[in-house]
Amino acid sequence: MHNFALIGAAGFIAPRHLKAIKETGNTLLAALDPFDSVGIMDSYFPDAAFFTEPERFDRHLDKLRRSGNGHIDYVSICSPNYLHDAHIRMALRNGAHAICEKPIVLNPWNVDTLMEIEKESGRNIYTILQLRHHPAIIALKDKVDKGLNPQILKSSNPQINKSYDIDLTYITSRGAWYHRSWKGDLEKSGGVATNIGVHFFDMLTWVFGPAKENVVHVNEADRASGFLQLENARVRWFLSINRNHLPEQAKAAGKTTFRSLMMNGEEVEFSDGFTDLHTVSYKNIIDGKGYGLADARPSIYIVHSIRNKKPIGKTGEYHPFVK
Secondary structure, three states, X not given: OOEEEEEOOOOOOHHHHHXXXXXXXXXXEEEEOOOOOOHHHXXXXXXXXXXXXXXXXXXXXXXHHHHOOOOOOEEEEOOOHHHHHHHHHHHHHOOOEEEEOOOOOOOHHHXXXXXXXXXXXXXXXXXXXXXXXXXXXXXXXXXXXXXXXXXXXXXXXXXXXXXXXXXXXXEEOOOOHHHHOHHHOHHHHOOHHHHOOHHHHHHHHHHHOOEXXXXXXXXXXXXXXXXXXXXXXXXXXXXXXXXXXXXXXXXXXXXXXXXXXXXXXXXXXXXXXXXXXXXXXXXXXXXXXXXEHHHHHHHHHHHHHHHHOOOOOOOOOOOHHHO
16 A cells, blocks of 8 residues: 555546546545645545645645655646646655646646656656556557558558648537636636647557647637647647537537547547546556656647647648638
8 A cells, every 4th residue: 555645636537537546446645725625535535534735734744754754656746837846856856756747837848847857756757648448549559560561561552651631629618717717817728739639649649659740720719620730640620618619510419529530531539438547557667667757748738839839720631620
């Protein structure tokens, strides 16, 4: 059994981490959040110490470390994006490994600095890239890998350098509150492409290879869209938090979320199967097979570039939803 602490206990994603800690047979000793609406903890770890001030939380972790009784092995980080870097450092400073939600940081240079701190501390920094554990995405990667491997194809005309045509669409409705929260603050969340899209960009580069070209067509407070040329795919992508952008069939069905991945005109179905992926991620991390800074780096570069590029509008290879 490992001892955990958790930062961001009142956040949207915290219940998945609490569930993962419980289901992997571990225990939570302490939690932090400036907001005290954390009744969800009663369902998992009612005896965990709770703090609303980071200074007292940090002191508590230090006391546990120095006492040798209840030393924290892992700190799970579910805080707002712009605080991830600082909270990872807090975890390592207290002799714990860090498990951080995506995006692990907002800027590429933060990755480089954390890699140095990781080496100095002797502790590991992990991130949650749950789509890499999704059965449908694993099957897709296997299919693509086989389609690009001449040894598997055993053909006189192997499909080397084949480029797949991808349309990625993700619309997840958010209310007016979103723009008043840290998520609506570009400096704190990184914007829509970072906040709701970074794990899709990670998945795409994991399956189809690194990015060669990155074009932004639209980048607004409620939507972003662009084109990515990957090593083995041409990707048109569209991300939105505006319910008005939902396709008519989703509206008619009363749905508030629409997720679609089209490959060469065929739908890759991966709408279900998300609920247990954090637990799978935790199992891999505890077994020493978790994803770290080097794995997260490509998607951090992509979203940072999107954030800093000037949108070109309806020009070139733009997603149909841009219309």
